[in-house]
Amino acid sequence: MQLYNTLSAKERAALIEEAGKERLTISFYKYAHIGNTSLFRDHLFITWDQLEVLGRIYVATEGINAQLSVPAENFNAFKAHLDSITFLENVRLNIAIEQDNMSFLKLKVKVRNKIVADGLNDNAFDVTNKGVHVNAEKFNELIEDPNTVLVDMRNHYESEIGHFKNAITPDVDTFRDSLDIIENDLKDHKEDKKLVMYCTGGIRCEKASAYYKHKGFKNVYQLEGGIIEYTRQVTDKNLENKFIGKNFVFDHRRGERITDDVIANCHQCGDPCDTHVNCANEACHLLFIQCKKCAEEMDNCCSSECKEIHALPYEKQKELRRGKTVSNKIFKKGRSEVLKYKK
Incomplete structure (x- = not known):
């Protein structure tokens, strides 16, 4: 039984181009208790390989974090399979703003210790005691409040090409680096400020909000669905867009353009560029x-x-x-x- 890729990225790209079928780039996550991660991993690979799903999926005892590409014609079958798994029924799917048939070229389902490398001891605090999830409209209201501190939970290379106006953008290489830095920088405002966080799709804020509540922050909020879902709601509801630039994504596209603003520079010549x-x-x-x-x-x-x-x-x-x-x-x-x- 095939439980691994048999085609190279180059071979897969040729097949996708030859097929000429539209593919959807999707991401989702879910914190849940998974007993046998290896068995669950194999089940996903076997089923999704048959549906021609490609992508990078991490499975751990704490849940699943998935970034993938699926043929549009197989989306309903893919969604039905997700709904057949109890803890993934009606899970929120973040569908990319900009589609690219080549966003992923292999199916990789890996068992990891954690679905996001956060360096935290989850036994030391209640990971289910999370911050308040807010939609795009409420998020816009919150970040206009002078008593709000808006924090970008992403890494420096992500916020460099795009971020929300007036957001704190930590100069860090990894998510785990940002946690203690942010707490220290905001230690004097644990009770008098509203801590509002955002990331790409929401998963980093999910853990960070519980961590900061454990650390004594009284008013913690997180952007539901992250930048991806925010952009969709802003478009659908004709809301003011407060994000500028591009949203960094972890696939072959490396970025989705949200606005025409180019806020970064070429690292070699200094000219405006965000590629x-x-x-x-x-x-x-x-x-x-x-x-x-x-x-x-x-x-x-x-x-x-x-x-x-x-x-x-x-x-x-x-x-x-x-x-x-x-x-x-x-x-x-x-x-x-x-x-x-x-x-």
Whole structure:
């Protein structure tokens, strides 16, 4: 029985292009107790592989976090399968604002210790004692209140290209880094301010709101469905849009444009740009912002060194990589010293 991918990303992309069928990019999460995570993982893979679902799904004893792509014609069958699983019945699905048939090219269902790496000891506080979920309309009202502190729970490379007006955007590389920093920065306002949080789809705020209530914050709110759902409600209800720029997403698109504002800069030349790329040198793969002009000049690489390696025959590149671990620059997300105009 097949429980893993048999096609490369390149082969899958060719099949998707040949099929010419519309696909939907979707994300969802759910905190729930899952007893046998390996069995649940295999069940998802077998069923979703038959439905031609592609994506990155994490399963843990605390729940599921899924980002995926499904053929539009198979959406109803996919939704029916979700509804057949007790804790996923009528789970909120965040459907991407901008669709791309190539958003995911493999189906990866992985068992993890947690569905989001938060570094928290969940036994130390009540993870179900969460903040108040608010829709786009209420969110807009709250962030206009002078007694509100608005906090972006995402990482620096996400908020760099887009964020809500007047939001605090922590200069952090990971979600776990932001938790203690935010608490310390706002320690004097645990009782007199409303703490309002947002993230991409809501999952990080789900845990963070319970954590901050445990830490003594009295008025904690979170944007229901995150930026993705906010954008949909703003459009559907003709509300004022208070988000500027692009929403970073964790698939091959790397971003959804929310407004025409370009608030970031190319990390190589400094010109206005908000397009994230990965360095074409596979031994580097650094995530950074690069404009079209620099992409042409640098052959889609982050540095002259990477450009030289990328120009070598592929077999020679593989030989150079043999026996070496990938540089930790991949985790710096735009902070590499080779980038002159990094944030």
